Amino acid sequence: MKRGWLPPGLMAVLIVALGAYTAARQPAFLSADNLNSLLLEAMPLALVSLGQASALLVGGFDVSVAALMTMCVVTASFTMTPTTTGLALVPGALALVGVGLATGAFNATLIWVFRMPSIIATLGALSILQGASLVFRAYPAGPINSAVVGAMTAGAGFVPVAFIGTVVLAIAADLWLYRTRPGLALRAVGLDGTSSRRLGISAGRAVFLAFIVCSLMASIGGFYLAAEVQIGSPIIGNQALESIAAAVLGGASLAGGKGSFIGTLLAALFLTEVDNVLPLFQQPTEYADMTIGVLILLALVLYQAPELLARSRAAWQAARAKATWRAARPAGQD
Amino acid sequence: MSGPGATGGVVLRVRGVSKAFGAVQALRDVNVDCCAGEVHALVGENGSGKSTLLGVASGAVAPDQGTVEIGGCQLRRHLPAEARRLGLGIAYQDFSHLLELSVAENLYLAAPSQSRPAYGRMGAWAKTVLGQFNLDDIAASAPAGSLSLAQRQLLEVAKALLTRPKVLLLDEPTTALGPEAVEQLHALVLAQARAGVGVVYVSHRLPEVLAVANRVTVLRDGVSQGTFEAASVAEEQLVALMIGRSLQLAFPERGLRGSQQEVLLAVSGLRGERFGPVDMCVHKGEIVGIAGAEGNGQLQFLRALAGLEQAAGSVTCAGAKVDTRSPFGAMRAGVVLLSGDRKREALFPVLSVRANTTVQVLRQLARFGVVGRGRELRAMEELVGRLRVRMGSAEQPVQSLSGGNQQKVSLARSLLRGDVKVILAEEPTQGVDVASRFDIYQVLRAKAQEGLGVIVKSSDPLELAGLCDRVLVMSRGRTVQEIPAHELGERRIVEAIVGSRAVGTAAVGAAPGRPA
Numbered sequence: 001m002k003r004g005w006l007p008p009g010l011m012a013v014l015i016v017a018l019g020a021y022t023a024a025r026q027p028a029f030l031s032a033d034n035l036n037s038l039l040l041e042a043m044p045l046a047l048v049s050l051g052q053a054s055a056l057l058v059g060g061f062d063v064s065v066a067a068l069m070t071m072c073v074v075t076a077s078f079t080m081t082p083t084t085t086g087l088a089l090v091p092g093a094l095a096l097v098g099v100g101l102a103t104g105a106f107n108a109t110l111i112w113v114f115r116m117p118s119i120i121a122t123l124g125a126l127s128i129l130q131g132a133s134l135v136f137r138a139y140p141a142g143p144i145n146s147a148v149v150g151a152m153t154a155g156a157g158f159v160p161v162a163f164i165g166t167v168v169l170a171i172a173a174d175l176w177l178y179r180t181r182p183g184l185a186l187r188a189v190g191l192d193g194t195s196s197r198r199l200g201i202s203a204g205r206a207v208f209l210a211f212i213v214c215s216l217m218a219s220i221g222g223f224y225l226a227a228e229v230q231i232g233s234p235i236i237g238n239q240a241l242e243s244i245a246a247a248v249l250g251g252a253s254l255a256g257g258k259g260s261f262i263g264t265l266l267a268a269l270f271l272t273e274v275d276n277v278l279p280l281f282q283q284p285t286e287y288a289d290m291t292i293g294v295l296i297l298l299a300l301v302l303y304q305a306p307e308l309l310a311r312s313r314a315a316w317q318a319a320r321a322k323a324t325w326r327a328a329r330p331a332g333q334d
Numbered sequence: 335m336s337g338p339g340a341t342g343g344v345v346l347r348v349r350g351v352s353k354a355f356g357a358v359q360a361l362r363d364v365n366v367d368c369c370a371g372e373v374h375a376l377v378g379e380n381g382s383g384k385s386t387l388l389g390v391a392s393g394a395v396a397p398d399q400g401t402v403e404i405g406g407c408q409l410r411r412h413l414p415a416e417a418r419r420l421g422l423g424i425a426y427q428d429f430s431h432l433l434e435l436s437v438a439e440n441l442y443l444a445a446p447s448q449s450r451p452a453y454g455r456m457g458a459w460a461k462t463v464l465g466q467f468n469l470d471d472i473a474a475s476a477p478a479g480s481l482s483l484a485q486r487q488l489l490e491v492a493k494a495l496l497t498r499p500k501v502l503l504l505d506e507p508t509t510a511l512g513p514e515a516v517e518q519l520h521a522l523v524l525a526q527a528r529a530g531v532g533v534v535y536v537s538h539r540l541p542e543v544l545a546v547a548n549r550v551t552v553l554r555d556g557v558s559q560g561t562f563e564a565a566s567v568a569e570e571q572l573v574a575l576m577i578g579r580s581l582q583l584a585f586p587e588r589g590l591r592g593s594q595q596e597v598l599l600a601v602s603g604l605r606g607e608r609f610g611p612v613d614m615c616v617h618k619g620e621i622v623g624i625a626g627a628e629g630n631g632q633l634q635f636l637r638a639l640a641g642l643e644q645a646a647g648s649v650t651c652a653g654a655k656v657d658t659r660s661p662f663g664a665m666r667a668g669v670v671l672l673s674g675d676r677k678r679e680a681l682f683p684v685l686s687v688r689a690n691t692t693v694q695v696l697r698q699l700a701r702f703g704v705v706g707r708g709r710e711l712r713a714m715e716e717l718v719g720r721l722r723v724r725m726g727s728a729e730q731p732v733q734s735l736s737g738g739n740q741q742k743v744s745l746a747r748s749l750l751r752g753d754v755k756v757i758l759a760e761e762p763t764q765g766v767d768v769a770s771r772f773d774i775y776q777v778l779r780a781k782a783q784e785g786l787g788v789i790v791k792s793s794d795p796l797e798l799a800g801l802c803d804r805v806l807v808m809s810r811g812r813t814v815q816e817i818p819a820h821e822l823g824e825r826r827i828v829e830a831i832v833g834s835r836a837v838g839t840a841a842v843g844a845a846p847g848r849p850a
Contacts, residue, residue, distance in 0.1 A: 001756075179453055181442065188443055191432050198394075198430035199443050199493075200415035257434065 004178070004260060007303060011266035014295075017296025018273055026280045032158035034276075039163045040153055042272035043077030043224035044069065046166055046265050048239050049246035050173070053264040055179075056247050058203075058210040059190045059256025060118030061109060063244075064125035065218040066237035068103050071129045072096045072222025079140030084145060093148075093223075100219025103129065104212035112207045126240070133234040143234035149227045162224070166265065173261040184211070186203025190256030245292060246271055249299050337603050345370045345532035346422070346501040351390050351400030353556075360386040361397070361556045361826075368501055368532040372800035373523060375543040375564065376536045378553035379576050379828060380628050385427070387553065391534070392424045393417035396792060418446075418795050423499030425490045427506045427629060431477030437464070437489065440478050444493035467492040468518060482543040483608070484511035491519065501532040508542060509629050509811070518544050538627040540569050540832040552576055570688060573756050573832060577795070584772050585800035586779040588819070598787040599669070599756045601639070604647030604658075608634040609811035611647065616756060616787035621778060623802035624791040625827050631811035633674075636791045640664050640671035651755055668755030670748045674764055674791075676737075680744040683733035687725055688714060690732045691746050717746045722773050738763075738770025756787045763797060775801050783835050795827035 022029045048065050055062045079092030103125055110121035152295055154161050177183035188196040189206040196204055221239070246256070249270070250263030275288050300306075346368040353361040361383045368374040378384050389395030396412035399597055403409070404420035417424075431440055438460035442450065447473040451459040460474035469492060481489065487510050494502055504523070508516050511536055523546055527533050537543040544550070552559040552575040599616040609631030616622050624632045638645035641657070641664035645664055649656040657663030661671070673679035681690050691714040692699060699709045705839075711728060718728075721742040725735055732743055741762065748754055759778065763771045778801070782788050792798050798805050799822045807815040807830040815830045 181450065181453060184439060184443060184453075186437065188432050191434050195430045195432050196443075198414055198424075200418045201443070202415065283439060 004251065007249065007299070008260055008263035008266055010299065010302065011249060011263060013264060015270045015273060018270070018277060021278060022277045029231070029280060036155060036160065036175040038157040038272060038276045039158075039160050039269075040224075040228070041090075041194065041276065042269050043160070043166070044228065045242060046163075046268040046274060047221035047224065047237050047267040048218045048245040049250070049264045050166075050170060050261055051214035051221075052243040053141075053252050053261055054173075054210045054217075054249060055255065056244070056252040057186060057190050057256060057259050058206050059193075060211070062107060062122045062211065062214045062218075062239045063119060064103065064107065064122040065127060065130035065214065065221075065243055066240040067126040067133070067173070068100065068215055068218045068237070068238035069222040069225050070133045070234060071099055071103075072139045072219045073144075073226045073229060073236055074133045074232045074234055075099055076144050076223070076226040080148055080226075081201060082143055082145050085147075089145065091149060094160045096219050096222055097216065099218075100215045103219075104215030105208075108208040108211040109217065111211065112204050120212075124317070137232045137234040140229075140231050140233040144226050144230050144232070146230070149230060152227045153224060156187050164194040165303075168322040170261040170299060177259075177261065187257045190258070192257075207281065221251045221284040227308070238315055242271060243294050248271070249296060251303070290291065335780065338707070343370055344368070344403075345392060345400075345405055346534065348387070348391055348404040349403070351387070351397045351402070353386055353390060353395060353397045353844045355386075359644065361390070363400070364556070364558050364562070366534075366551050366558070368534050369531045370500070370532050371527050372549065373527050373533045373535055373547045375547035376534060376553065377538065377540065377543065377550060377572060377576065377832070379538075379795065380559070381830075382553040382576070383556035384476055384553055386507065388424065388503055388534075388536060392422055392503060418497060421497075421500035422503065423494035423497045423501070423681070424503040425487075425494040425505060425507055427509065429490045430493065431478040431486060431489065433477065435478060436475050437472055437478055438474040440489070441474075441493060441496065445496045446498070449498070451497065463492065463496065467495070467522065484512065484515055487511060487799055488515065488519065491522065494528065495522075497533060501534065502526060502645055503534045505536050505538070506538070506627070506629065507535070508537065508539060509627075512810075516542060538832050539571060539715045542833070544569065567743070569832075570609040573825065573829055576832070577828050586772075586776045588803060589779070589783055591711040593703060598652055598788075599639075600648075600650045602648050603617045604635070604645050604649060606631075606634050606643050606645035609638070609808070610635070610645070610810070612811075612813055614806060616789060618785045618787060619782050620804070621782050621790060621802045623798035623805035624789060624808060625795060625805050625831060626800050626808035627831055628793060630684060630808050632791050632808045633760065635762075635811075636760055636807070637671070638760055640790070642671065643667075658687065665751075668753050670751070670754050670757060672741075672745060672748060672757060672762060674760040674761035676740050676765075677733075677742060681732050681740060684731050686729045687718070687723070687732050687735070687743055688728040688809070690743050691750060694747055695750050699780070713750060714746065716740075717749060721777055722747055722770075736767060736770070737765035737768045738774070741766050741774060742770065742777075749777075754786065756789070757781065759788060759790045761792055762790060763792075763794075798822075799824050818832060 011201060014134055017027070028034060048069060052062060079095045080089060084092055107121050107125055108122070110116045111118050124315050152162060156164070177187065184207050185196070185201045188201055190204045193203055225236060246267040247259060247264045249267035250260050252259030252264070274291055275285065278285055278288050346366050348364060348366040351361055351364045364387060374682045376384055376387065386395060390397045393409060393412050393414045393416050401408055404417060404422050407420050409417055409420060436454050441460045441463055442456050451705060457474055463473040464470060464472055464474060468487070469488055472481060472489065478486070487507060491504065491507055495503040507519060511519060523533055523535065535543055535547060547564040549561055549574065550564050550567060551561040552572060553589055554576055597615050597617045601615065602613050603611045605611045612635055624636065626632045635641050637643040638658060641659060645658060651667045651669055654667060656669060677683055688710060690711050696705050699705050714728065715729060723739050723742045723746070727740060732740055735743065748757060757778065762774055766774065778788050790798065790802060802822065803819050805817045805822060806813045807817065807826060807827070817826055817830060
């Protein structure tokens, strides 16, 4: 699986290169404060992208994640208010997780039981959650418990503890995916549904697992989004397309069966770094979107380079074979 | 040579199974038993219900009626995983490989949990497994997609055996195998039977299957024609049971073509991934049939001629070289394909009959870039009338027509192009009602009499026998026999397909009137 390392490797190189370039011109970039805020800023996108990668692995994708994160922020503004303290916060936090699990189960049911394309099913969930958020909070209101925010953003040095946890999670998930039989089976379902069914692998279980994990990760990302905005805003989440971009940059294929959680995490980090760096150069953030768009296209061409090379080589060989055949043919037959 | 003698209890019991797909009754009240230690052959023509029966037995297809018992337990939920659990292993004709994963990973996924090693030792384990099945030439780390078809076929059997099944189903396991590999596979099958596995062996190659089978069950039109001891039944008897469908069809007169011996389409050394090299020719005014069991390269050969499948070799039409690298090149040379996949390849289902008929000739119908509706309708009217397309109006979406009338529309479109020299018809009457069949046969024959050449690829020997001037039989991607007009008959074609009158792989078809 040597080629599997290309996407994470490329992302790591890009992160370091952009960081070095920026640090050489803006020493403030490497300050502990800036690095801490960069990593915290990356948390919502990193978490939701890990979830998105699991949906992509089974050949689907989930566009409802951003609306779900918004819904979680809104929920937090009711269940984790500054007046709630101690153990009363536990059900408050579970409420967010519950919203995530319910959305995941809803999506997976539409996709597996009712055989809907994942984009349609999750588009429905997106609209429902968006509407619900606006019903509960017509405008940003309801502060979120600052003690919780403090605990979630606590750091060991400049690195937030939660970020370390996310790295560990991504590594564990990749080990599961590439070093265990259930992980292999999950990739098999994404690669070829018919063959994996013939081998007795339950595709339904894989789809449910993937979409529930996706929504669950989005709701945990919602915690960090809530920690960032600290108020019940009904219009905050916008990570749906960015999370797909991160998963694809990290090595996932829209056709399913491929991807890397570490690569996805690195890609999410890189996308946040681009966002973080541009203001340091007094560049408008609009350029970030354009940069990201161009980078995605370039990365995809690069990832497919082996196939493209193989295809052109095959075409070349076919042409050679034809020429040889023509030369060897008895004369006067044309 | 016959298989092992002693047989144990019944490991697969199919009782009273019926299954219909829409209006087609694929199986009707079929009973088959396979005992432990027995090789049980299942034979029949294309479309006789063999595949459906295997689907039912392996849990992939839920029967309308009847039951399946595996190792004494009834299959209650019709799922492949459930059949596997009860002890059924199956080698699919079109395989169950994950082409992007390595051979080792494919074997690992196929192995049941008891016999699976730790994930980290997968490579070494896969190597041992490949050694056990004499597949040492396959590298465990190679992607399954890089294997040859023969290797894929042997790997498929190995995967089925990894589950240590009580009953093993083999669906046409020798389609891509050469004689040596067939021997190797048969040795493996006999060893399994000796070890007490019940083997159900589906094949259309009678001599091959009779060499290893203890008993034979014949299917025809979804109905069992009985089960026989392999040692006491002659091939001719089996062929007689396989043929003789009840449906009566009418075919147009062949007419005389005595003097027209001019070669129109000449194919020499054409080879693609799943066929070749093929040498053949079509004369002016001739209808040539392509017969064979499904999956022997007929379809790919026909599609290569139409530029839809990669192939090397030479094709000339009326003396000019045909560029078979794209459908466009073939069409320019006057070679058009009547695709068997009407919905996806031949027609635009939601567009009207008019639009579907004229879509290829709009430039000729347009004046200053604008297509006149009147000109369009006049162009199609005569043809649609001649083909007897039954429709409410020309503006009706083509998907609302019956299968037969859809086929006529797709035929009309090809004929509207004035420059057609050769028609390649792929399963021209699949899903077509009896009345429309005759209309289609008649048009093909009329076109041939006008001097066109026609190639018909059909899985129905009866149709080929009635319609064609000569039939080429393909096996393992090559033409193995040519049946001339005076010998044509369903029985003769089926005999050639099942190989009871095989004459080796001599090049045929190119002999008369090869272009000099």
